[in-house]
Amino acid sequence: MKNANRALLPFLLAVCILLSACSSTAGTSANTSSNDQSSTISSQVSSESTSTPEAAESGTGSSTGATENVNSTFSSPFSLASVPAYSKSPYVEVNGNQPYFTSSELTTKAFETYSDLDSLGRCGVAYANICKELMPTEERGSIGAVKPSGWQIAKYDFVDGKYLYNRCHLIGFQLAGENANEKNLITGTRYMNVDGMLPFENMVADYVKETGNHVLYRVTPIFEGKNLVASGVLMEAESVEDKGEGILFCVYCYNVEPGVTIDYATGNNQLSADTTQVTSGSTSTATSTQQSAEQTYILNTNTHKFHYPSCSSVQDMSESNKQTFTGTRDELIAEGYSPCGRCKP
């Protein structure tokens, strides 16, 4: 299967096409899209010719390996039509868990590429060869200034951390240290960010830290038609030195939040009809206001909790996990952090 797919790739990658998709499939069954969208996916993907490590290396370099922005596109063999409707699991295997990389892409050279935003301001594919060289060495800063396509602030009582949407890194900060890059941030639900994508990022990060090996890693946001919010993301990864023996996956993460109906065209959202009853008594509300008071917090980058500097938990925190952050509470929550249960910041 894998070889067969790889044999098809050169042809498929050479032609930029829009993928057909069933409007009734992934990410839209539990959460409906109200626009009269076309049945196409406009996932902008870096082209094979420019996303190769060799090309990336000639791109604009960063302090941690080659970083390149690309605006060309290629068609992935992935089809949203092949993805089952969301059903309780935050991710689903795609293509037998075999990524769509070609064998020629496996390299031990560090690179990272991010697609230019399209005319609608949407992100495209993010692609990197994750290794220790790319991993962050500096504290993570604020990403609150970035407003990904479809971004809005919405709160629900039953959502972990309250906020429906996170600024969701395509390539996680822990993997490549790319933080407030608008080409690496999409509007993603808390559920997709924490339950869908983060476990895979953790697995790759810990593998790289432990072995020192490289992991070819690609995340493609899947937008249907002209939707501003992605239906989900395709995540592919393959460890290089051991040819996938350590890390190998190809999964689709649903950009859904159980209990919330999302209009993917705009990002507008509301309680699902069947959730209203469940949450009656503690009425869930959506709000467009953002708490703007800036404050200094102490972050635990391991547990993703944030604390007041005076919190007793800070004293017990490992120095390697401790970061100082100055900004708003909303920014932290939108970045995936949760308030400490002890000091309740």
Next chain:
Amino acid sequence: MILIACVDDGFGMMFNHRRQSQDRVLRDHIIALTSGKQLWMNHYSAKQFDGVAGQINTDDSCLSEAAPGDYCFVEDEDVTQYEQWIEKIILYKWNRKYPSDLKFGIPLKEHGWVLSRSTDFAGSSHDKITEEVYTR
């Protein structure tokens, strides 16, 4: 037998036929823990311990072969059908959330397993690994 397994926050063990994680400090810890005893594991796990320690007994039927008092390190097998022969369970928790499609299937509390000891230590690539010992 004394069962040894590694699990994530959701008691996951494997994803796509691959271990969720590994840690060289944990390997050293297991070798030290089982010193002087038989440590059974299958070939998949033995590769992780390549060339280390004479107590390792590699057998793909290790769960069936391990005798009372022997240790058995399991990563990629459903252990539920062997529960009646397990005297003690040692779980190493990564304290991380990873994807999983194979989980540690023994419902510890429901089946009368009691946490008798819990110890944290730092791994080489994991800030905190928790060793939990269950008996009944």
